[in-house]
Amino acid sequence: MADTRPNVLFVLTDQERYDCHVPESSVDKEPEPPVETEAMDRLSRQGARFEHAVTPISICSSARASLLTGQFPHSHGMINNCHExxxxxxxxxPGIPTFSEALADAGYDLTYTGKWHVGRDATPEEYxxxxxxxxxxxHDDIDEAFREYRRERGTPLEEVxxxxxxxxxxxxxxxxxxxxxxxxxxxxxxDTRAWFLAERTIEALEAHVEGATASSVEDGSTEGGKRGDGGPFFHRTDFYGPHHxxxxxxxxxxxxxxxxxxxxxxYAETFDGKPQVHENYLAYRGVEGFDWKLxxxxxxxxxxxxxxxxxxxxxxxxxLEDLELAEETVAVHASDHGDFVGGHRQFNKGPLMxxxxxxxxxxxxxxxxxxxxxxxxxxxxLHDLAPTFLEIGNVDVPDSFDARSLVPLLEGDDAPADWPESTFSQYHGDEFGLYSQRMVRTERYKYVYNGPDVDELYDLEVDPPELRNLIDHPEYANVRRTMRERLIAWMDEADDPNRGWVPEILRRAD
Structure with a gap:
């Protein structure tokens, strides 16, 4: 019997802001951004766009490990960048279940090109x-393919x-x-890496149509025998950008x-009423003297x-269209997390949620x-994609996943009755040391627990740029209390190791 499960094409960008391509049909109050993103906008028109998607953590290795394992960072343990x-x-x-291994075991042919950043030694081959x-x-030094490509074109990476x-x-x-x-x-x-990654992706798609094995794509040939299992493919392309x-x-x-x-x-940020680390980060990142012109x-x-x-x-x-694969392929685009690029006068990312x-x-x-x-x-x-990929492939979701499949939402159904009304994110520090943060976000409100400093509360409806910290505002006392209870509930559900002492601190604070 023919395997009728859909193929999956997954494209992950690196540090792309959510507001780079909001289509004109957006029901949000955000203005249409000036960035030209014809392909991403077309994907939204032809499929579903999630307006309130968040990363579980704004650190590359941590977020990518969560995506792979379906777990929050405190569960898989990779809480900061693996290359530092x-x-x-x-x-x-070892031993943490991943969506990719489960798909491979279930007969999917998995290929990968581009950024990895989920291990110094372990590579996609191990998953x-x-x-x-x-x-x-x-971030990774897995192969010489792009460097060799540039040498052959006469534009070595080192000579630009x-x-x-x-x-x-x-x-x-x-x-x-x-x-x-x-x-x-x-x-x-x-000559760009982006072009090269797209080219390798297209070669992988062509190889699938021609019945070649993944290894024949690896050595540059699309000749070869058909895959023994005849199963569908899952291809992942991770662009190195728009990260700085x-x-x-x-x-x-x-x-x-x-x-x-x-x-x-x-950009009108004054840091008034904010954790001190926010202003400190201007100097730490070296952008204290940047003006708007720069x-x-x-x-x-x-x-x-x-x-x-x-x-x-x-x-x-x-x-996909030319190869007549579009109708049998689920196409997904996401980013591991965003980027400040001057927002709040900051550069890159850090303990600012x-x-x-x-x-x-x-x-x-x-x-x-x-x-x-x-x-x-x-x-x-973001890591809800892990169980989503498995359900698309008719594969059981491991009990270890701290995530929910998006399939019911993709099918157009109302959200299940127990669908959370908020998201949960965390931060543990990156280059400058550990710094404990937890965040709970609803459509309207955001609450940030800062272990070493003042907490944050934002009303996203009246203050979309998150300039005014309302944590001590008397009119928001009930909101603060409710958001803290939401955070406590998330910490309990996710088995957050800090749940042993943080909930009591938060309840006493009110």
């Missing part, structure tokens, strides 16, 4: 995937002279210190005019990076199942 010297874990602990290349040396460079530190044009923020690259679009450095070639480098970019409302220049490159990736995503979706970094884009097109153009307002997590 102070990493709590260099690799995921059911065949890795098809595209890694970089900073950037223009219009921006660095953190006292002198934003001084490349000898600070973090590389943005630049224009003189290379062709075909925001380095793009023309036409993307000058696609957005910095002089025409207005500061976001959150941020606008960086943001223009970031937007250009988003459009570059979107166009490569468009090439992938076009290949604003929507800039915790709210993410999430779109799913499932032909014949998901109503085109549907908008789901239920609160969902």
């Amino acid at each position: 010297d102070d990493a709590i874990l260099a690799n995921l602990p 059911g995937f065949s890795y098809l290349g595209g890694s970089d040396r900073h 002279d950037f223009e219009d460079e921006i660095y953190t530190g006292d002198d934003p044009r001084d490349s000898s210190e600070g973090t590389f923020v943005a630049a224009k690259s003189p290379i062709d679009v075909e 450095p925001y380095v793009v070639p023309e036409p993307y480098a000058s696609m957005y005019d910095p002089d025409e970019i207005e500061p976001p409302d959150s 941020w606008a220049e960086a943001l223009a490159k970031y937007w250009g990076f988003v459009t570059l990736i979107d166009e490569q995503f468009g090439r992938i979706l076009a290949a 604003y929507d800039d970094t915790y709210r993410i884009p999430l779109q799913v097109r499932w032909p014949g199942v998901t109503e085109p153009g549907s908008v789901r307002r239920e609160p969902v997590h």
Whole structure:
């Protein structure tokens, strides 16, 4: 009997803000963003868009480990980035069930290209995937495929002279210190890693149609025998961007005019009533001296990076159509977390649980199942995709997952009666040491527990940029109490190790 389970194409962007591509039909009050994202917008029109999706944590390795395991970070243990010297874990602990291994065991042919960042030693190969290349040396050093591709094209990675460079530190044009923020690259679009990853993805799709094995894609050939199980495929493409450095070639480098970019409302941040670490982070990240003119220049490159990736995503979706795979393939786009890019005057991410970094884009097109153009307002997590992929593949969800399948929502049904009215996120620290945070977010309110400092409460309806901390406002006493009880309930449900002492502190605070 033929296996009729759908294929899955999963595209994960790296540090993409949720507000880069809100379609005109959005029911939110947000203005239409000026970023050109034709492919992502088309996916929303043809499928479902989740308006209130959040990451469980705004750290790359942690979020990606949650996505793989369906668990909150405190459960899988990778609570900060695995490549840093102070990493709590260099690799995921052995024995934790993953959605990918379950799909592979159930007959799916899994391929992977691009960023990994879920282990220094363990690679996608250990989790059911065949890795098809595209890694970089900073976060992963799995293969030489992209570097060899560039050498063959005559544009070695090490020999590119950037223009219009921006660095953190006292002198934003001084490349000898600070973090590389943005630049224009003189290379062709075909020399970018984004182009290369799209190309490898298209090759993987072609190989599926031609009946080739995953290993034949790996060695550059699409010849070979058919897969022995005849099962469907799951392909994952992880773009290295729009994570900094925001380095793009023309036409993307000058696609957005910095002089025409207005500061976001959150740029008016004063840090009044906020945890001290928020203001400290300006100096820690080296952007204390950045003015809006410099941020606008960086943001223009970031937007250009988003459009570059979107166009490569468009090439992938076009290949699905050309190969007559679109109707039998579930296409999913999400991001591991967001990016400040000047929001709240900040750079990158950190112990600041604003929507800039915790709210993410999430779109799913499932032909014949998901109503085109549907908008789901239920609160969902990034790692809810793990059980979703398993249910799509008719595979049992492990008991270890701290997540819910999105399939009922994708099928257009009302949310199950027990669907949570909030999301739960956490932070444990990254490069500068451990720092305990927990967040509960509803459509209207956000409450942040800061272990070492003042807590935060925001009314997202009247204060979308999250500028005014209402934690001590007398008119919000009932809201604060309710949100704290929501947080306590989440900590209990998720077996948060801090539930032994934090709930009592919160109840005494009221």
